[in-house]
Amino acid sequence: MTILNLVFIVFLGILFFIAYFHISNYILDIYGNKSLKKYNLENSIRVVVFIAPAFIVLFIFILYPVFETIRLSFYDKFGREFVGLYNYKWAVNDPEFRRSIFNNLVWLLVVPTLSTFFGLVIANLADRIWWGSIAKSIIFMPMAISFVGAGVIWKFIYEYRGPENTQIGLLNAIIVSLGYEPQAWLTIPMWNNFFLMAIMIWIQTGLALVIFSAALRSIPKEMLEAARIDGASEFKIFFSIIIPYLEQTILVIWTLITIIVLRIFDIIFAMTNGEWQTGVLANLMYDWMFRGGGDSGRGSVLAIVIMIGVIPILAWNLYKHRQEQKI
Amino acid sequence: MKKFSMSSLLSQLLLLLFVIIWIIPTFGLFISSLRDKDLLAISGWWTSLTTTEVNEIYRMSGMESQIEEDGYFKIKGKLFEDNSGKKIESFGITSKNINEFNIGDVAIFKDESEVFLDENGNYEWRSKSEFKKKKGKRLFTTSLSPPSFTFENYREVLFKEGIGRAFVNTMAVALPSTLIPLIICSFFAYSLTWMKFYGRDTLLAIIIASLVVPLQMSLIPILTIYNDFGAFFGVAAKSYPGVWMAHTGFGLASTTFLLRNFLKSLPNEMMEAAKVDGASHYDIFIRIIIPLSIPAFASIFILQFLWCWNDLLVGLVFLDQVPSEIILTAKLKELLGSRGENWEILTTGAFVSMTVPLFIFFALQRYFIRGLVAGSVKG
Numbered sequence: 086m087t088i089l090n091l092v093f094i095v096f097l098g099i100l101f102f103i104a105y106f107h108i109s110n111y112i113l114d115i116y117g118n119k120s121l122k123k124y125n126l127e128n129s130i131r132v133v134v135f136i137a138p139a140f141i142v143l144f145i146f147i148l149y150p151v152f153e154t155i156r157l158s159f160y161d162k163f164g165r166e167f168v169g170l171y172n173y174k175w176a177v178n179d180p181e182f183r184r185s186i187f188n189n190l191v192w193l194l195v196v197p198t199l200s201t202f203f204g205l206v207i208a209n210l211a212d213r214i215w216w217g218s219i220a221k222s223i224i225f226m227p228m229a230i231s232f233v234g235a236g237v238i239w240k241f242i243y244e245y246r247g248p249e250n251t252q253i254g255l256l257n258a259i260i261v262s263l264g265y266e267p268q269a270w271l272t273i274p275m276w277n278n279f280f281l282m283a284i285m286i287w288i289q290t291g292l293a294l295v296i297f298s299a300a301l302r303s304i305p306k307e308m309l310e311a312a313r314i315d316g317a318s319e320f321k322i323f324f325s326i327i328i329p330y331l332e333q334t335i336l337v338i339w340t341l342i343t344i345i346v347l348r349i350f351d352i353i354f355a356m357t358n359g360e361w362q363t364g365v366l367a368n369l370m371y372d373w374m375f376r377g378g379g380d381s382g383r384g385s386v387l388a389i390v391i392m393i394g395v396i397p398i399l400a401w402n403l404y405k406h407r408q409e410q411k412i
Numbered sequence: 413m414k415k416f417s418m419s420s421l422l423s424q425l426l427l428l429l430f431v432i433i434w435i436i437p438t439f440g441l442f443i444s445s446l447r448d449k450d451l452l453a454i455s456g457w458w459t460s461l462t463t464t465e466v467n468e469i470y471r472m473s474g475m476e477s478q479i480e481e482d483g484y485f486k487i488k489g490k491l492f493e494d495n496s497g498k499k500i501e502s503f504g505i506t507s508k509n510i511n512e513f514n515i516g517d518v519a520i521f522k523d524e525s526e527v528f529l530d531e532n533g534n535y536e537w538r539s540k541s542e543f544k545k546k547k548g549k550r551l552f553t554t555s556l557s558p559p560s561f562t563f564e565n566y567r568e569v570l571f572k573e574g575i576g577r578a579f580v581n582t583m584a585v586a587l588p589s590t591l592i593p594l595i596i597c598s599f600f601a602y603s604l605t606w607m608k609f610y611g612r613d614t615l616l617a618i619i620i621a622s623l624v625v626p627l628q629m630s631l632i633p634i635l636t637i638y639n640d641f642g643a644f645f646g647v648a649a650k651s652y653p654g655v656w657m658a659h660t661g662f663g664l665a666s667t668t669f670l671l672r673n674f675l676k677s678l679p680n681e682m683m684e685a686a687k688v689d690g691a692s693h694y695d696i697f698i699r700i701i702i703p704l705s706i707p708a709f710a711s712i713f714i715l716q717f718l719w720c721w722n723d724l725l726v727g728l729v730f731l732d733q734v735p736s737e738i739i740l741t742a743k744l745k746e747l748l749g750s751r752g753e754n755w756e757i758l759t760t761g762a763f764v765s766m767t768v769p770l771f772i773f774f775a776l777q778r779y780f781i782r783g784l785v786a787g788s789v790k791g
Contacts, residue, residue, distance in 0.1 A: 226438065229773035240748070255458070318419070384631075403621060
């Protein structure tokens with residue numbers, strides 16, 4: 086496909102949706118007023134016109150797939166024959182699956198916690214320093230770039246050359262200048278997980294930072310002033326006033342990052358492709374979607390395991406939504 | 413008072429430390445993408461920031477370029493280009509002793525030919541007898557090299573490695589994948605906020621539930637639908653419109669949710685007044701809602717655009733990995749596998765992929781942050 090063709094279909098695609106809304110509403114405006122008004126049909130048709138595209142997309146891309154994935158998890162690799170719990174039994178006994186679950190849990194434990202913590206500390210520091218907003222900008226920047234781009238950046242830092250060569254990776258150069266042997270960081274089982282997590286923390290701290298920065302402004306200045314006059318140290322203020330005050334925000338950020346980490350795929354796919362025991366669920370699932378021509382049963386089981394991770398958050402969100410509707 | 417300034421100084425230092433740790437990885441990538449690829453492979457990027465000593469081997473020209481002058485046969489030439497800014501400190505004629513001569517010394521080879529070398533790399537090699545070898549002799553130089561940067565890697569990566577085309581492809585994926593959900597979700601959010609119909613609350617609850625559904629749940633069924641669709645109509649299963657719709661589907665819940673939150677905050681009286689004046693919902697939407705929503709649109713546009721631009725999984729699953737369809741992130745991943753040792757290509761490619769996000773980041777940071785904060789309020 087030439088670039089010109091590409092530009093053409095991009096325009097056509099966008100235009101299609103604008104035209105749909107414009108034309109259908111135009112027709113409704115002309116004919117609706119005369120014949121439909123007395124039956125109150127105009128409004129109903131308008132609702133359908135407004136909702137239809139989004140609802141169809143929602144149905145095809147989210148609602149139907151959720152049920153289809155659940156169904157497929159009980160079927161064989163082609164989705165044809167019912168096999169009961171076979172795929173689930175396979176998963177429980179598969180060492181790769183266990184390894185992935187374990188890694189995912191470590192990720193879930195480490196990344197949201199540290200990102201939230203760093204975000205809070207940095208937001209608090211930057212709030213009181215005149216060049217704080219520049220600092221925030223810099224720390225926030227990794228949020229804008231892709232996981233793969235971040236992967237390349239960090240792979241360069243972790244780059245390993247044999248001990249006889251000059252190290253061009255920053256980490257090994259530091260290690261060597263301190264008099265230690267250079268290491269192939271990404272191939273050391275278990276430790277490599279932490280080197281991959283560092284990338285995610287590097288990215289997600291920015292997210293925590295900006296949200297905390299906004300939340301910090303809601304803390305009454307008088308309260309902090311009063312504490313300072315009473316001689317409380319900044320350290321004490323941080324733990325006794327700021328953290329309790331931001332409890333809700335901390336929880337929100339922690340969940341937000343948890344959801345992102347639960348489906349983490351790109352970083353591991355780009356950096357190690359799950360080798361050296363770094364695989365997580367999303368990578369294993371991608372693998373099974375295509376391995377040996379694809380196995381939709383096993384792939385679906387893995388998707389469901391990821392889904393189970395978000396169900397508590399889903400339930401909590403719905404509960405909160407209900408509460409708000411009542412008010 | 414003194415104690416206070418002390419703690420302030422400590423805070424500043426701590427923050428500075430964080431900033432340095434956070435900026436260095438990206439900075440190193442950027443510097444590396446501007447370095448000469450041969451130097452990049454043998455020295456760390458941090459060495460290129462200061463003047464450094466480099467040892468190099470050059471070969472002088474052979475017999476073809478000799479001239480006769482003042483009773484000597486002479487070969488004159490340059491070891492390196494003037495614009496490199498290198499200054500030679502010492503040189504040698506054997507690999508065993510590469511610092512044997514200083515600038516200004518005359519080095520004499522075994523065959524009694526002599527060579528003069530100045531610090532800019534101009535040499536004059538002369539001999540009483542005619543030069544008879546096609547290849548000239550080697551010179552070993554030790555020189556001070558100032559920081560020097562080049563855009564050579566960018567030219568190579570953009571046009572030879574296919575990153576340029578991948579850039580266009582990514583734009584062709586990301587733009588419609590951002591605008592289509594924005595269009596259809598704004599109508600959706602409008603009806604969820606301002607129109608009364610049966611099942612509205614259920615629909616809203618579905619949206620909120622969909623917010624956290626991982627896209628992995630959709631991959632296999634959607635891929636099956638696309639394959640069946642392609643086979644039935646005899647078209648390619650993987651195509652640009654397919655990716656647009658997939659991104660639209662995965663971004664639909666959050667876009668609708670954010671827009672609805674915004675629309676809810678608009679005053680009800682305005683809509684009522686317009687309705688009394690006989691405006692239809694479509695009029696209200698076009699004349700009142702859209703102008704008021706520009707800041708919200710901007711925030712959501714940026715979030716969704718960055719998400720689509722940076723995505724790997726959707727582009728990997730729903731597009732063919734061929735030059736006319738491959739997106740930047742997938743291309744980078746491919747290069748990580750095939751050109752893992754060619755850091756000039758990887759660093760430059762990664763930086764090219766980051767240009768658009770970084771531009772958006774620096775130009776529209778306010779909207780980006782506003783969107784993130786708004787999206788997080790409910791999580």
